[in-house]
Amino acid sequence: MASNFSIKHQPGFTAIAATCFIVLYLPIFVLVVYAFNAASSTSEWGGFSLKWFQSAYQNTQVIDATLRSFQIGAIAAVLSTIFATMAALATTRTASYPGLTFKYAAINQPLMVPEIVTGVALLIFFSRIKIFTGYSGIGYLVAAHTAFCIPFAYLPIRARLENMDLTLERAAADLYATPWKTFRRITLPLLWPGILAGLMLAFVISLDDVVITEFVKSGGQDTLPTYMLGQIRRGITPEINAISTAFLLLSVAIVTLFFFVSRKRD
Amino acid sequence: MATAEEVAKAAERRDVRDRWLLSAPALLVILFAATGPLLIVLVYSFLTPGAYGDVKWQFSADAWTSVFLERDIFDDTLSLAAAHVTIFWRSIKLAVVTTLATLALGFPTAYFMATRSEKTRDLWLFLITIPFWTNLLIRTFAVLQIIRNEGIVNTILLKLGIVSAPIQILYTDTAILIGMAYVYLPLMVLPIYASMEKLDFRLVEAGYDLYATRFKVLRKIIFPLVKPGVIAGSILVFIPALGAYVTPSVLGGGKNMMLSNLIELQFGQGRNWPLGSALSITVMIIVMAALLAYVRNAGKSGVRHG
Numbered sequence: 001m002a003s004n005f006s007i008k009h010q011p012g013f014t015a016i017a018a019t020c021f022i023v024l025y026l027p028i029f030v031l032v033v034y035a036f037n038a039a040s041s042t043s044e045w046g047g048f049s050l051k052w053f054q055s056a057y058q059n060t061q062v063i064d065a066t067l068r069s070f071q072i073g074a075i076a077a078v079l080s081t082i083f084a085t086m087a088a089l090a091t092t093r094t095a096s097y098p099g100l101t102f103k104y105a106a107i108n109q110p111l112m113v114p115e116i117v118t119g120v121a122l123l124i125f126f127s128r129i130k131i132f133t134g135y136s137g138i139g140y141l142v143a144a145h146t147a148f149c150i151p152f153a154y155l156p157i158r159a160r161l162e163n164m165d166l167t168l169e170r171a172a173a174d175l176y177a178t179p180w181k182t183f184r185r186i187t188l189p190l191l192w193p194g195i196l197a198g199l200m201l202a203f204v205i206s207l208d209d210v211v212i213t214e215f216v217k218s219g220g221q222d223t224l225p226t227y228m229l230g231q232i233r234r235g236i237t238p239e240i241n242a243i244s245t246a247f248l249l250l251s252v253a254i255v256t257l258f259f260f261v262s263r264k265r266d
Numbered sequence: 267m268a269t270a271e272e273v274a275k276a277a278e279r280r281d282v283r284d285r286w287l288l289s290a291p292a293l294l295v296i297l298f299a300a301t302g303p304l305l306i307v308l309v310y311s312f313l314t315p316g317a318y319g320d321v322k323w324q325f326s327a328d329a330w331t332s333v334f335l336e337r338d339i340f341d342d343t344l345s346l347a348a349a350h351v352t353i354f355w356r357s358i359k360l361a362v363v364t365t366l367a368t369l370a371l372g373f374p375t376a377y378f379m380a381t382r383s384e385k386t387r388d389l390w391l392f393l394i395t396i397p398f399w400t401n402l403l404i405r406t407f408a409v410l411q412i413i414r415n416e417g418i419v420n421t422i423l424l425k426l427g428i429v430s431a432p433i434q435i436l437y438t439d440t441a442i443l444i445g446m447a448y449v450y451l452p453l454m455v456l457p458i459y460a461s462m463e464k465l466d467f468r469l470v471e472a473g474y475d476l477y478a479t480r481f482k483v484l485r486k487i488i489f490p491l492v493k494p495g496v497i498a499g500s501i502l503v504f505i506p507a508l509g510a511y512v513t514p515s516v517l518g519g520g521k522n523m524m525l526s527n528l529i530e531l532q533f534g535q536g537r538n539w540p541l542g543s544a545l546s547i548t549v550m551i552i553v554m555a556a557l558l559a560y561v562r563n564a565g566k567s568g569v570r571h572g
Contacts, residue, residue, distance in 0.1 A: 007383040007471050010374070010484060017378030020371050024397050024451065030418055034411065043416035082290035090288035097282045106293050110300045114509025114553060116526040117546045121303035122312055123533060126545070127320070147299035150292050184291035204271075208401045211511045211526075215533075225403050230514055232407055243405045255399045259392055 019240045035241035047104055051243035062243060067225040069207055072138060072223060073118065076145035077153075077203035083146070084153035089187075092161040101210075101240055110148040118148070119215030144216050145206045152205045153198035160194025190208060197262040200254050207251075268483070304550075310398045311543035329540035332516040333548055345377035350528070358552070360439065364446040365454075365500050371447070372454035372499060375490075380462035395492070398452035406516045409445045410436065413517075435521030445513040450506065454499040461495025501560045505553050525549055 039046025056062050091103050104111045110118065172182040210225045217226060231240055311329050313321040328510040336347040379390040397405065412418050413435040435441050465488065473483040511526035532542030
């Protein structure tokens, strides 16, 4: 025993870990397989077919909801990333100043409150504004998504900034670069991987949201997740599997990209 | 002429002002579409429900009384609102059990990941990250397809002759529990892994040199050192589990309500916005208490190593 005694071994841990990974992927695997099922029920296998993808593609409600999801996600991701970048620049690489702790707390606040509570709060607040202004467009959804995406976009940007020292910026200033020029030519290029990671994170978070959207949306403003929730509640068809599979592929692509961007060391 | 000290002070003031201006857009958006509306919820919880939803601007503490109590319509006495108490109890119970289940599964998984070679560690991390960023609704839907009566679990059990009729898992508390443990597992693994990765295994070796058993090493050395990760993971699972909306709506059917469904009901058919608001604030108070306990605990257990 002494010869192959491993200090890192703990009995049963590897088995539990293996079970975890299998359990994490098995349901997703089954879901994807049944998206290609020719039968119209999800309990029997009727051969390989792409007909559910085709039917989803021809479903105008699905396409409509998908486009809305992308539209809200893109606007919210860009806005929240810009605001988060500015906030990160203002809250890092400095001695503590009055209000700094408050800023940290305020920026992270959306993470501390259960989504259902934020959803309800926005429902109440926005319904008042709707009566007051008469406007009921997707602006409300964009505002809500931007707000809860900010803390997520802020994370990688702040992490990146904290690893950048001020030497290069000081050198640029010594060489008479204006603050704007220093930012554009030095800070921004160095910070770029963090900003990109924040942008992707914000986009995925916006795309995934169900609860807040469900409470904020007006009639006919379904995003893809809220449309799917409505369908699942009514009973399931393999079309939902097909939509999920497409959605899944997109998420995996973004995560993979995110993983490489945030892992890249310069 | 200003002294050098005054010049430096002015520059510092300008710097702080610029930093406020830079953070203003983020703070304003969050104030407008996240923090600010929470205060309105608090106000609404003290108003009278309107006939068709919304509220009448008339002070009332009824919403708060009816969070846990109900008024008898005949003799006007107050008694414990059994339905609400049941839902509160079920939500807290399910959130706690989910946290414990993900801990029991997540801790060994994080340990396994952290003890791999540096190169393969990234791969395992990637494998845990994918479900984490996959839409929660899709993952819940995937669980639904596995555990329903015609799903793969029941099909296998039937084929093997272990059961003669499918086990009804879907639309029970067990289904909600399975679903929540499944969707929140990565939230437990990731912070524990982050602490575990920094673990100095020379301390473990020292433990064995002093004749500690494997279990003793785990309990006395490894666990105390990764405790911050365990606490962070537990909080990250407990908060969304307590307020979970998607999982109980999809896997619990209409009957097994959790707090979020009860709240939603007040804004839908229930048409009692003040009660919905009071319930929301109650959920937030529970969450804040959990967070406070976490912060105090994290402050105490400042274990340093390395």
